[in-house]
Amino acid sequence: MSTSETVDDPVAALQRADERLARARQRVDEFGEADLRQLADAYDEFTGLLNRYEEPATGDGDFQKFIEFQGKIESAVERLADDILLREAFEEADEHLQQRRLSESDFAYVREQLEPVADLVGRLDERDDALAAYRRARRRVEQARHETSERIDDLERLVRLGEADLDAPTERLRDPIGAYNDAVQTAWREFRRDAPAREVVAFLDSMGQFPLVPFETPPSELREYVRERPPGEKPVPKLLEYADYSRSKLDHYVDDPAALTRAVGTRQTYLQRLDADPLTVDWPPPTAEELEFRTKELTAAVNRFAPDVVEHLRAVAALPRETEYRRLRESAVAEADLTDGERERLKSGAVEDELADARERLERLETGLSEYPEE
Template sequence: MSDSAVADLTDAADTLHDARERVAEVGSDRLERVADGHAAFVRTLDRHEDEATGYGEFEKYVGFQEAVADRLSDLPDDLPARGAFDAADEALQQQTLSTTDFDRAREALAPAAEYAALYEEWTAARERYREARSAVHGRRRALEERIDDLDRLVRLGGADLDAPTHRLRDPVAAYESAVREAFGSFRREASARDLLAFVETTEQYPLVPYDRPPERLREFVAGGAGTEPIPRLLEYADYSRSKLDHYVESPRELKAAVGTNQTYLDGLTADPLVVSWPPPPGERLRYRCEELLACVSRFADDDVAARLRAVRALPRETDYATLRESAVARADLTPEERERLASGSVESDLAAAREELERIEAALADHPPLSDLADV
């Protein structure tokens, strides 16, 4: 695909070069003036032909001649093909006009039309060049992503799949089990007000990604019903209003605040508090554990915190990078990828992608952006 994109860019560059050489003989600004003048003159002819050639339409005839004069006054005397505009005007200087006169005027504009065609060709060549270069850029981005993916596969292919990854897995799993149990108890037993207050405190910890509670829900739990736990409020939200009258003071407010936010409340789980498997790189694990400790200690006992500190110590007390790489390889490599690694096709694909990227880079260097090209 890149060879095709490079070929398109090369061809577009050749076309642009040829057009630039011809445009340079005139000057792009002057050429544009001719093209604009030609287009305006032709529009004037097309707009007025029917009415200016009619009998007894003197006012329209005069209006047409004034329009032609306005078009001519806009054109500098030294403009290329200026004589073509004058010749067209001369063809129209008749006491009465016929379609033949308009045809002669259009024929007289032929030299200006050639300049206008050159300007359109140059504009089209520039746009094609821009699009071709953009396509090569897009191919470069795709190649860079592919090379990153293949590099990752090669790296994972070198991992020891028989490494004792349980040295990482066991502490991570033990902490996950403990924090899920502790959060489950917290959710069941704590007041909705306290639970949402805990969620709000996590805003200062970017690596503990709870969503901020909706404003209406926060305002509701600030009242008397906020002393109830979340599961109880969700149960109330399913009651009829007449039944709710026996449990809360404001059934309508509960329905509006809790019922409409049931998806959010159902989503308040321990998920943001667990350590992923495979675990993150060592430095990120340390930062995440520090933030988790600050949050977990607000509702869990010392045993949960101790298990989390054991996870935090893994990069220091184990060959963490090697074991993590093995864990990632086990989790991420598909049977097909393992087969490709064993056959050597991944390495050959990587080499081919890097060679292709070199050709892409060379093409982009040989064909700079339009903004870097000298004016003509």
């Protein structure tokens, strides 16, 4: 593979991360995990003492701290295992620090003497860093696989749309759906305008049992107010009008202005936004199976406030039985969704080329994940 092909290639990056991890593990294995851990613990203790006591133990610092420091250093070295790696480096450091007086240069000298220890201990960190980098690289391959799979789905969809008959008589679907949508929107406007608010809110509350008719559930305080208080007999527009009245003006229309303000005044946006969208059928229409389930729920919902509209809905529900629904729907989707640019790409064969490249990339990504397992 050329250099240009490896740019932004997550599998190549994963391969490099794997090679780095293998080298780092080999460097740890040269001395053994347990021995390096033992050395790291000793190094951490020793350098911790250096850092803690350097200031009070140097120059004209605290003499008690100076004595304490030398004792702790000596004790730390005495506790070292006989077979610990580079034991002599600790012993030499201890010997250098057991002077009558210490300066900053002595601490610097000791740290320099311990550099071989730091280098060995660093192999553990190198291995851990390499493992973390490997995991990040593998996650990038997984993400690339996910994105490529989605890309393939999109391209395959474009190919299917490109195969649709754009001259098909999609009005056989559009006209019944449009007639139903117009009818239910008119019926809903009349229901919201004329029916008592408690009936409207009760209807909305009952829609909770119909997930395919996605009205927002009415707030509990509003529901209780219109059910129990006399203003609930008024239509929704009148309640919204009341909510805009001043407190003194509202006193003339309701017996408890504060309750109306709490229940309705704070829910005006909810009431104002109530429209028939949850009751309509989308264009392009859903699949035949989705349409079947949706029209069943819509029938139950619409029959509660506009039974005359149900006849229009029955005509929509019958479309998959009475038309070449799948073919007409694919044509409708293609008409609505295909852009001029996508049509040109389909015509030129660019989409098929992109699809072939994406499938090849997905195969490479899946092979990479198989060759380099989770760690």
